[in-house]
Each structure stands twice: as C-alpha cells, then as structure tokens.
Amino acid sequence: MQLIELLWPAFVLVALLVFIHAVFGLEIIRRGVIFTDLAIGQIAAIGMAISVGFMDGNYQTLLTLGFALLGAVLITYATRRVEHIEAFIGMLYAFGASSIMILLASSPQGAELFQKLSATDILFTSETEVYQSALLYACIALVMFIFYPKTTGIARELTFFSMLALTVTSSVQLAGVLVVFVLLVAPAFIALSQKRFTPLYLAWTSGLILSVVALVVSYYFDLPTGYSIIFFQSMAVVVFSLFVRKR
Numbered sequence: 001m002q003l004i005e006l007l008w009p010a011f012v013l014v015a016l017l018v019f020i021h022a023v024f025g026l027e028i029i030r031r032g033v034i035f036t037d038l039a040i041g042q043i044a045a046i047g048m049a050i051s052v053g054f055m056d057g058n059y060q061t062l063l064t065l066g067f068a069l070l071g072a073v074l075i076t077y078a079t080r081r082v083e084h085i086e087a088f089i090g091m092l093y094a095f096g097a098s099s100i101m102i103l104l105a106s107s108p109q110g111a112e113l114f115q116k117l118s119a120t121d122i123l124f125t126s127e128t129e130v131y132q133s134a135l136l137y138a139c140i141a142l143v144m145f146i147f148y149p150k151t152t153g154i155a156r157e158l159t160f161f162s163m164l165a166l167t168v169t170s171s172v173q174l175a176g177v178l179v180v181f182v183l184l185v186a187p188a189f190i191a192l193s194q195k196r197f198t199p200l201y202l203a204w205t206s207g208l209i210l211s212v213v214a215l216v217v218s219y220y221f222d223l224p225t226g227y228s229i230i231f232f233q234s235m236a237v238v239v240f241s242l243f244v245r246k247r
Contacts (some may be wrong), residue, residue, distance in 0.1 A: 002097040007219065009129070009130045012130050013130050014122070015211075017211075023200070024144075024164050027184070029189060031097060034086075035086060035093060037048050037180065039089045040072055040075065042066075042100070042180060044067050044071065045100055045177050046100055051063045052113055058219040060175070068165035069166075071092065072158075073079050073161075074179040076154075092120060105126055117177060119224065122175055122224060123225040127146060137170075171183075179226045183233065185237075186233035186237050187202075187210075190237060210234075211232070211233070213232055233237075
C-alpha cells in the first residue's frame with residue numbers, strides 16, 4: 001500500500017507513455033522505419049541540450065519541440081526523396097548524438113546531462129507532470145484515432161510525423177531518448193510477432209506489465225529506473241523472438 005501511495009505518479013506516467021507510444025510503434029514497424037523515433041528523439045534532445053547546457057533550462061519545451069518538428073519535417077521530406085531511408089535516418093540519429101556531445105563537451109555537467117538525455121529516472125515523477133502528460137497524450141490520441149485515418153498523401157505523412165514529434169518532445173524530457181525508443185519498438189514488435197491477439201491491445205498489455213515490473217525492481221534494488229525499463233523491455237523482445245513461436 002505504501003509503495004502505491006509513493007509511486008502512483010510514476011505508475012500512471014508509465015501507463016501513459018506505453019499507451020501513446022504503442023500507437024506510433026505499431027505504425028513505425030509496419031512502415032519499416034524503425035529508427036525514425038530514435039532519430040526524432042535525438043534531434044529533439046539537441047534542443048533540450050541547448051536549453052539545459054546554455055540557458056539554465058529556459059525555453060526547454062520550446063526548443064525541444066522546435067528541433068523535434070525539424071526532425072519530423074526532414075524525415076517526411078526524405079521518405080519521398082531518399083532511396084535508402086533507413087540509412088538516412090540512421091545518419092540523422094548519429095548527427096543528433098554527436099551534436100549533443102559537442103554542445104555539452106565544455107559543460108562541467110556534460111556527462112551527467114548526456115546520461116539524463118538518454119534515460120531519466122522517472123521513479124519520483126510529480127503529479128503535475130502526470131496531469132500535463134495525460135492531457136497532451138489524450139489530444140494526440142484523438143488526432144491519431146479520428147483524424148489521421150482519414151488523411152492521405154503528404155497530409156498523412158505530416159500528420160503522423162508531427163504528432164510523433166509532439167509526443168517525443170514530451171516523452172524525451174520525461175524519460176529520455178533510449179527509454180522512448182524502447183517503449184515505441186519493444187511492445188509493438190512483440191504484438192506484431194503473433195497473430196492470436198489484437199496487436200494494439202497486446203502492445204499495451206505487454207508494455208505496461210514489463211514497465212511496472214521495471215519500476216518495482218528499480219525501487220527495491222535501488223537501480224536506475226530508465227535503464228531498468230530498457231533492460232526488461234529489450235530482454236522480453238529477445239526472449240520472445242528466440243523462444244516463442246509465431247502463431
């Protein structure tokens with residue numbers, strides 16, 4: 001009971017992150033652009049690095065959103081112009097990661113900030129962050145479930161990648177780039193590797209169970225929460241791929 005009272009904001013936030021990222025993750029894997037979210041997240045983190053490293057945290061959301069949208073526009077344009085899109089997206093990720101290291105190289109807290117950008121400790125999330133995230137993700141979900149299926153062509157591409165950028169803007173600040181990548185890919189990968197259950201529902205279920213387990217384990221064993229989530233989600237993908245037959 002005490003655990004629930006103490007960590008309920010973290011539990012709710014994880015549920016929200018799994019809910020919204022599964023929606024995008026399924027589409028990303030179906031499109032075959034798996035590293036899209038990682039690249040957008042890394043580009044978004046450039047804005048966050050500029051804010052934290054040089055502006056004392058001011059304009060963090062604005063800069064993160066601006067760079068995320070820039071990444072989304074670049075990928076939207078590239079999907080129609082670049083033949084080897086996955087290679088392009090991989091280079092975009094490398095550009096983002098190297099840019100962050102260069103930006104933070106002169107900062108005394110550079111290594112700590114880079115680690116925070118990769119995976120944040122969300123164990124003691126505030127109630128305010130939970131409420132703000134719930135409102136934002138609800139609006140994004142409405143667009144993805146109601147408006148997005150009716151779009152076609154370039155409007156469909158822009159809607160998808162701009163909503164992904166908006167999601168990543170929030171989630172990278174809350175959880176870190178690597179956690180966001182894992183929550184996008186791992187539950188969706190497991191869900192699409194079977195035919196018995198509805199993919200979206202299975203992605204929500206598996207993602208939530210594994211994330212809650214990671215939260216509890218990280219709390220009791222004093223482990224980094226973000227990397228615990230990455231560990232359990234990625235381990236589940238490996239185990240599922242190697243030992244569970246596709247049905």
